[in-house]
Amino acid sequence: MTKVYSVLLCSGASCISSGGFSFRDALVDELKKKNLQDSVKIVETGCVGICELGPVAIVYPDGVFYKKLKPEDAKDIVSEHFEKGRAVSRLMYKDAVADKIIEKATEMPFFSKQLKIVLRNTGVIDPESLDEYVGKDGYTALAKVLTQMKPEDVIKEIKDSGLRGRGGAGFPTGLKWEFVRNSQSEQKYVVCNADEGDPGAFMDRSVLEGDPFSIIEAMTIAGYAVGSNKGYVYVRAEYPLAIKRLKKAIETAYKENLLGKNIFETPFYFDLEIRVGAGAFVCGEETALMHSVEGKRGTPNTKPPFPADKGLWEKPTLINNVETYANVCQIIIKGSKWFSSIGTEKSKGTKVFALAGEINNTGLVEVPMGTTLREIIYDIGGGMPEGKVFKAAQMGGPSGGCIPAEYIDTPLDYESVKKLGTIIGSGGLIVMSQDTCMVDLAKYFLDFTQDESCGKCPSCRIGTKKMLEILERISKGRADESEIDLLIHLGEQICKTALCGLGQTAPNPVLSTLRYFKDEYYEHIREKKCRANVCFKKKK
């Protein structure tokens, strides 16, 4: 029977934890009561992105957006909207800037200013349905690759697109694929890094939860391109829903012969397995990750040798991040020219940012590379809460640095943010106001990396510990002025000498805040004053 309405109910982890399923159950009950269950279809989708307003739902065909749904709201939605065709305005989004109620999702600046490639299907399709994925061009890319393209053609397409690694370092993806392709070995591996450990970033989780087939398809394409027939997805244990949905998607793909032998009746075969991490931040570092996949202790190695030469079990290994893979199928379908037309000269495509902190619309947003911080915060993010003034934004989490208010019009791309001393990183974006103390911020992140340091190399193990001790003294007003220079010296040495990416980037939050907010550090030491009123609080 034709359905009159489709309710796209966000079933991302965030909306579920804010009560999405109790609303769903109430909705189902209410529909039964009114005998409307045949005319309304409920589709549980992945994350819609605007997590602050959860649980959210979008009702089609009208496209009405409902927010903060409670079980008791089901009654009104059914009796007003589904029975009488009148959308319930009290549950709609109110735009704080324009001070008006917005009915349709497409009219909300949060959605209309985004460009979705990576998140194109999350929040739109049922992540557990292969049919819905195929309906959105799913597996078109793999079919094209296996039947019409040589592995070299695939690599050329990815290279021409200008796609760069979205895990943090921004290394050209096509080049990496070519290195692995050119490595001579009987056995090669394809790995997906889904050990998203950056506090506040959750785009990888969202893709795995909302569009798991896109990663399976992209990894299969990668396998064909580099000459591998075995893949691993390394997911952190803290993402149970992502693991569950990915597992189900892998089972379905095997059943439909989209994994395994003779895919699309070609000689190509590809196997895929999930490896679940055990909650160590350092396992997001590729060499540590591969040790963990092998069942060893998750500690890093020096590079070279790079994974492309000697990776998993000493075999050539391709390792990319979830968001990077999520771009692959679209590049194959729409072509490298299309992809490279988006973004800036050296940073192509889009980037997903996880908005957190002092911002009205916290959640996930995807924008073309080169979008300014101002556009993200004020247009898409809905601005700062009342009474808050923008001070800085922390980018790239514990490995990144901050962008102060005077650089708010900086376009966010790999090169521009590097000039400011930070990184795009995985895309964590924490917005801060006058109420954030920069010393405290640096201390928070250093405390995190210090805690997560694996202990293998002394620079990271002892160096970050010493830095943290100095920061703690500063925040208590017990430090000496000369210790600021020591802090910078230590930081620079650790960046140069630490074994892996975790250690090399651990001092960044400290060095970056020292670069822009040195006076705050001196204030703590000289005046025993914290202008954000965070430090020196008397314990009750």
Added chain:
Amino acid sequence: MKLEDLKKIREKMEKSTNLREGKGRIKAVVGMGTCGIAAGARDVLSALMDEISKRNLSDIVVTQSGCRGLCDVEPIIDVYEEGKQMVTYGNLTPEKTRRIVAEHFVNGSTVTELVISSK
């Protein structure tokens, strides 16, 4: 799954997801205000949906609206078609509704005697 299956599923699903997003060839809006429901709009809606699914029409979006102020000619269906005038059918019954599906939606000719206004 074979290449042919892929194409079939895509075609089938494209239609249903397009409908979900309101991208149909024809959009039929049934007046479901109190007046409409009292005049039998619910039966009209059921007949409309039943006929559409019986004929396997997958490019028609059905939605509901509130009272349009034409209470004396309820039940009403507004038909929107790209590039054409909006047609309003009134005083409907399930039988008349099935006729609209057959003659208007399938054969493309407006059922003139059931039209109460067009603009």
